[in-house]
Amino acid sequence: MNSPTTTPNRSSAPEKISLRQSADPRFVLADRVEQLYSQMPVAVAGTFAIGVLATYELREGRYIEIVLAWGGLVVLLTLMRIALYWSYRRSKDRIGEAAQWLRWLGISAFAAGSTWGFAAAVFFPSHADEQQVFLAFLLSVLVGGGIPIYAVSWPIYAVYAAGILFPFTYVLATFGNKLFAEIALIIPAFYVLNVGIAFGLTRVYNSGYRLRHAYGKLTEDYSALNQRLEQQLVELDEARRQVEASGRKLALFAERSPIAVLELDPAGRIQQVNPAAELLFGYPPSELAGQAVSKLILPQYQADFDAQWRSLIMNREPLTGLKLRNPRRDGISIVCEWTVTPLVNAAGEIVAIIAQGRDVTQQLEAERMKKEFTSTLSHELRTPLTSIIGSLQLINSGVLGDIDKDVLELTTIAERNGQRLLDLINDVLDVEKIESGKLTLFPEPLLLSELVAESLALNRGFADRYKVRLAASGELPLVKVNADRKRLLQIMTNLLSNAAKFSPEGATVLVTMQPAADGNVRVGVDDSGPGIPENFRSRIFGRFAQADMSYTRQKGGTGLGLAICKRLIEMMGGKIGFSDRGGGGTTFWFELPQQP
Amino acid sequence: MPAQPLNRICYVEDDEDIQRIVRMSLEKVGKMTVEVVGDPLVAIERIAAFKPDLVMLDWMMPGMDGPELFKKMKTNPDTKALPVVFITAKASQRELEELRRMGALGTISKPFSPRDLPEQLRALWATLP
Numbered sequence: 179m180n181s182p183t184t185t186p187n188r189s190s191a192p193e194k195i196s197l198r199q200s201a202d203p204r205f206v207l208a209d210r211v212e213q214l215y216s217q218m219p220v221a222v223a224g225t226f227a228i229g230v231l232a233t234y235e236l237r238e239g240r241y242i243e244i245v246l247a248w249g250g251l252v253v254l255l256t257l258m259r260i261a262l263y264w265s266y267r268r269s270k271d272r273i274g275e276a277a278q279w280l281r282w283l284g285i286s287a288f289a290a291g292s293t294w295g296f297a298a299a300v301f302f303p304s305h306a307d308e309q310q311v312f313l314a315f316l317l318s319v320l321v322g323g324g325i326p327i328y329a330v331s332w333p334i335y336a337v338y339a340a341g342i343l344f345p346f347t348y349v350l351a352t353f354g355n356k357l358f359a360e361i362a363l364i365i366p367a368f369y370v371l372n373v374g375i376a377f378g379l380t381r382v383y384n385s386g387y388r389l390r391h392a393y394g395k396l397t398e399d400y401s402a403l404n405q406r407l408e409q410q411l412v413e414l415d416e417a418r419r420q421v422e423a424s425g426r427k428l429a430l431f432a433e434r435s436p437i438a439v440l441e442l443d444p445a446g447r448i449q450q451v452n453p454a455a456e457l458l459f460g461y462p463p464s465e466l467a468g469q470a471v472s473k474l475i476l477p478q479y480q481a482d483f484d485a486q487w488r489s490l491i492m493n494r495e496p497l498t499g500l501k502l503r504n505p506r507r508d509g510i511s512i513v514c515e516w517t518v519t520p521l522v523n524a525a526g527e528i529v530a531i532i533a534q535g536r537d538v539t540q541q542l543e544a545e546r547m548k549k550e551f552t553s554t555l556s557h558e559l560r561t562p563l564t565s566i567i568g569s570l571q572l573i574n575s576g577v578l579g580d581i582d583k584d585v586l587e588l589t590t591i592a593e594r595n596g597q598r599l600l601d602l603i604n605d606v607l608d609v610e611k612i613e614s615g616k617l618t619l620f621p622e623p624l625l626l627s628e629l630v631a632e633s634l635a636l637n638r639g640f641a642d643r644y645k646v647r648l649a650a651s652g653e654l655p656l657v658k659v660n661a662d663r664k665r666l667l668q669i670m671t672n673l674l675s676n677a678a679k680f681s682p683e684g685a686t687v688l689v690t691m692q693p694a695a696d697g698n699v700r701v702g703v704d705d706s707g708p709g710i711p712e713n714f715r716s717r718i719f720g721r722f723a724q725a726d727m728s729y730t731r732q733k734g735g736t737g738l739g740l741a742i743c744k745r746l747i748e749m750m751g752g753k754i755g756f757s758d759r760g761g762g763g764t765t766f767w768f769e770l771p772q773q774p
Numbered sequence: 775m776p777a778q779p780l781n782r783i784c785y786v787e788d789d790e791d792i793q794r795i796v797r798m799s800l801e802k803v804g805k806m807t808v809e810v811v812g813d814p815l816v817a818i819e820r821i822a823a824f825k826p827d828l829v830m831l832d833w834m835m836p837g838m839d840g841p842e843l844f845k846k847m848k849t850n851p852d853t854k855a856l857p858v859v860f861i862t863a864k865a866s867q868r869e870l871e872e873l874r875r876m877g878a879l880g881t882i883s884k885p886f887s888p889r890d891l892p893e894q895l896r897a898l899w900a901t902l903p
Contacts, residue, residue: 557834560863564885565791572795572888577802600885618868 206387208276213330214283218263221327226256236301259286284334291341294320298346329379336373343369442531446471460507476503494520512539559603567596605738612745619662619749627654633670641678647686654691657699658773661750672739673703673766680707698769706763719744780899784826786811788835804892814838822852833862
C-alpha cells in the first residue's frame with residue numbers, strides 16, 4: 179500500500195467535519211488505484227493461465243489457425259498488461275496521476291474482457307458441445323472472478339464484463355437454439371446483477387478507504403496535539419519553577435532590602451511590611467497589619483496623600499518621588515521618599531499596592547546645609563574681596579593721588595590676584611550650581627551681533643593688559659537667538675579673555691559670525707596662540723583643564739571656564755567646539771539655534 | 775531719564791570697610807554726595823531726612839535684611855517713591871527677578887569695581903522715566 183507522502187491543507191478552524199468528509203478524495207482515489215494494481219499480477223497470471231488452457235482445449239477442431247492467433251493475442255495482451263503494471267510501479271507521482279492510471283487500467287480490463295468476448299463469439303459456434311460447455315464455464319469463471327479483482331472500481335468491472343458477455347450473448351441469441359436463446363436472455367440480468375454487486379463493493383471499499391484516511395489524519399492530529407500538550411506541560415513546569423524562583427528572590431529582596439516595603443490593599447490597609455519598614459517606623463508587624471496607611475502619615479500631609487492615592491487608584495500608574503513626612507512610633511517624624519506601585523491583574527483590577535520608601539530626612543538636611551554653606555561661602559568670601567579689590571582699584575586708579583611706582587606695581591599684582599581669586603570663587607559656584615541642577619537660565623530673544631559687540635567692548639580693557647586687540651570680522655550679521663543674556667556674555671568673556679591671554683603681544687583676536695548647519699548661527703573667536711596640544715584636546719572641556727600648569731601660573735585662570743561654557747551652551751540648546759586655524763592659532767566657537 | 779543728574783546717594787550697609795570704599799568711590803570718582811547708614815533699623819528715618827536721589831541697599835545685614843528694608847520703604851510715604859539699587863553678594867537669579875518685580879531699579883553684584891560703580895549707578899538712573 180502506498181502511503182500519501184503529502185498532507186493536504188487543513189483548516190485550523192474548529193469546524194465539525196465527519197470522518198468521511200475529512201478524508202481527502204485524492205488520497206482515496208490513489209488508494210483505490212493502488213488496490214487495483216496490486217491485484218493485477220494475480221489477474222494477469224490467472225487470465226494468461228486460463229488463456230493457455232483454452233488454447234490447448236480448443237486446438238482440436240476447425241479454425242486451428244484462429245485459435246492459435248487468439249492464443250498469441252492473449253500472450254500479447256498479457257505482455258502489455260505486465261508493461262502497464264511495470265510502468266505504474268515505476269511512476270513517481272501515483273497520487274497526482276491516479277486518475278490517469280485508473281483510465282489505463284480500464285482500457286486494459288476492457289481489452290482483456292473483449293479478448294474473451296472474441297473467443298466466445300468465434301469459438302463457441304465452431305466447436306463441439308463439450309468445448310462449448312468448457313468455454314461457457316471459463317467465461318463464467320472470468321466474469322465471476324473479475325468481481326473481486328475489479329470491485330474497487332465498478333465501472334472498470336462493468337466494461338470488463340461487458341467485453342466478455344455482450345459478444346457471448348449475441349452468439350447465444352443468434353445460435354438458433356432455443357435453450358441458448360433463453361440463456362442469452364438471462365445473461366444481461368446476470369451482468370446487471372454482477373455489476374450491481376461490484377457497485378456495492380466499490381462503495382464499501384470507498385467507505386473503508388475514507389475511514390482509513392480519516393483515522394490516519396485523526397491519529398496524526400492527535401499525535402501533534404499530544405506533542406504540543408507535552409511541550410506546553412514542559413513549558414508550564416518551567417514557568418512555574420521560574421515564578422517560584424522569582425517569588426523566592428522577591429521575598430528575599432524585600433526581606434533584606436534596606437528600603438521599607440509595605441504591601442497595601444486597594445482600600446489603603448497595610449497587609450504586610452518588611453523588616454526595614456519595622457525598623458524605620460518602630461512598629462512591630464502585628465501593630466501595622468490591617469491598619470490604614472494613614473497611620474504612617476502626618477495629618478497635615480493627609481489631604482495631599484489622599485489626592486495622590488485617588489490618582490493612583492484611578493490611573494493605575496505608579497507614583498514616584500513622593501515625599502511625605504511620616505510619624506514614627508516614638509513620635510519623631512521623618513521625611514520619606516516613596517514609590518507606590520499598583521499591581522494590576524489581567525482583568526485590570528488592582529490586587530495589591532506596593533509602597534517602597536526610604537528615609538531622606540538626613541539627605542534633605544544635608545542638601546539644605548550644603549545650600550546654606552554655598553550661600554554663606556559666596557557671601558563671606560565676596561564681601562572681604564569687595565573690600566580688597568575695591569580698595570586696590572581705588573589706589574591703582576589714581577583718584578586718591580599719585581603713589582610710588584614700586585607700590586603701584588605691588589598693588590596692581592594684589593588687585594590682579596584678588597580678581598583671580600574672585601574668578602575662582604565664581605567658577606566654583608557656577609560648577610556647583612550646574613552639577614546640582616540648580617542653575618536656572620533666563621532665556622530671552624537677543625540680537626546676537628549686539629551682544630557680541632558688547633562683549634568686545636567689555637573685554638577690551640582686559641585685552642589691553644596683554645597688548646592684544648579685540649575686533650569683529652567685518653560687519654556682524656543681524657541674527658536673533660533665544661539665550662540667557664548674562665550667561666552668554668559670560669561665555670563670550672571667557673572665550674575672549676582666553677584668546678587674549680594666549681595670543682602674542684600685538685596680535686588681534688577676531689570674532690566671526692556666520693550661519694551653520696541645522697539652522698544654527700556660529701560665533702567664532704580666532705586667536706593666534708600656540709594651538710591646543712594633541713594630548714589635551716579630548717579633555718579641554720573638562721573641569722580644571724589647562725594644557726600646561728606653568729601656563730596656569732603664567733596666564734591665570736581656573737581651568738573651569740570652558741567646562742562651564744560647554745554646559746551653559748548646551749543648556750541653551752547649542753554646542754561648542756574648537757578647530758585649528760591654518761597658519762597657527764585656534765578658533766573656539768559656539769553655535770546656537772537662530773530665531774526668526 | 776530724569777532731568778537732574780544723579781547726585782545724592784544714600785547707602786545702607788553694615789560692613790564698615792565696604793561703606794568706606796563705596797563712599798570714596800562715589801565721592802572721589804563719581805563726585806556725588808553720599809550718606810552711609812550702618813544700621814538698617816534706623817535707615818528709614820535717615821533716608822527720609824537725607825532726601826537722596828537714589829538709595830543703595832546691601833542684601834545681607836543684621837537685624838533687617840535689604841529686601842525687608844525695601845518692603846518697609848515701600849510702606850513709608852517719604853521713601854516709597856525712591857529708586858532702590860541692591861548691592862548683593864549672594865542673591866540668586868530668581869531672588870533678583872523677584873526684587874525687580876517688586877520695583878527695585880537694579881542690582882549690582884559684589885564685588886563691584888569702585889572705578890565703575892558711579893557709572894553703573896548713572897546708567898541705572900538713566901533708565902528712570
